[in-house]
Amino acid sequence: MLTPPGQSVLEAAYRKHSEYVFGVCLKFAGGDRAWALDRAHDVFIRLHDNLPSLRLDDDLRPWLRKVAVNECLLDLRRSERRRRLLGLFGFAPETSAMNDLGPERAHELSRDVVALDRALGTLPAKERMLLGLMYFEGESLTDAAALIGVSKGQASKLHKRALEALRQRGAWEGEP
């Protein structure tokens, strides 16, 4: 059973910050709301586990944001490992939200604009997080690199590679 004070603090934090946390997670979700909701859940469970060691008088948002970025990156990397493992055993890899639509159905969407976050959803975990942090969260390359745990040089390479992949997919998104 939860201790009553812990429960009320968690609930108060949820009421105050849940939209913010969901918004952060959605930026890395590749258009998959259910995934963003799952990550928001993970963030608040981490908050619950860390309540005794947190200074609750301080603004929780920076802490929640850092945890949200970590949880998103961790889950994306888990998915990547699972896909690689399945590939080794000859199973079809899991599809991302964008691939799930398929070229047929993406075309049928009849949108003349392809959502950028869905396009990012087709990139590997670190590239997706890096671009999400830079373009949606307004982080500099240096800060985004620190948040995902890579050097600035490596981040620069990831950035270049991700943009190239998006450019190629941009051509793919056009009329087949």
Next chain:
Amino acid sequence: MSQRLESADEARERLARARMTEREHAELWARIEDDARQRGARRWLLPAAIAGAAVAAALALWLVPSEPAAPAAERASDPCAVDPSARTLRVAERCEAKAVQIDGDEWRLEQGAEVARVESGARVERGRVRFTVRPRKQPGDRAFIVAVSHAQIRVIGTVFTIEQRAEGGSVHVTEGTIELSWPDGAKQRVSAGESATWPRVQPAPAPEALAAPAPEAHAPDAGARRPTARAVDLDAALDRLLVLRSQKRFGEAVTLLRGTLAQKGLSATQRERLSYEIGLALEADGAPSCAHWAKHGRAFMSPRRTALVQKKLKACQRDE
């Protein structure tokens, strides 16, 4: 048709507007609450057992010769106590959540919650209340009914949480199934893991040309009054569709898609896309889809799609 990649500014602006729906809020908080409670219980299990045993031993030594305390007097001295025999049960904002046992059921009232006892069960006036209702299986057992602002909830034996606010509310079912009865007599079943909100948002029925042959199982509100058309938000509908598909709630997906398709202002291609999705959702739900694919084929004779739809039609005729 050519497509371009959305600019970072456009995407940032669109994502900044994204909000959770009431239902998503209710589901997410219920999951967090359940998981946090389980983790809390695991974390404190061993220390609590040791401390409990020590306290029990000390109390046994100290209390045996003394007179028993008067519980009523203790309750009277506690301003946050909830009297289970009272007509209206309430927990003040400054008090912690309280659980009370009533006729074998547990009512857990969160801070600021208020529930009235009525003959058929309970009426949630405001706040969040979690009900753990014992199974009603004995002869003469009456179903437990909870009244909320815009509906009644009939329960046979289950666990669910109600949140009642001034303008509406929501229910999230943890175990079993409940049945929501709306004022117009329509009923809606909500099973474990699902949520419902009120006031009810009624999806518009699909136009004649695209109505599928057996919509009753998927559209409990079909035949109810037609809501006025609102602005089409195809993005939101498709986002919601992704969630429903990931949770394999294909019946609800069909209802959502039919409601979206009935909106005005859709382009022909958008209508084709939605109709196509209805066919896929019907197939995934194991519902008859032949009539839908046939109508889809007649309505959208684009050469690019014809072969695909013919293939679907052949497959469903074989299955049905």
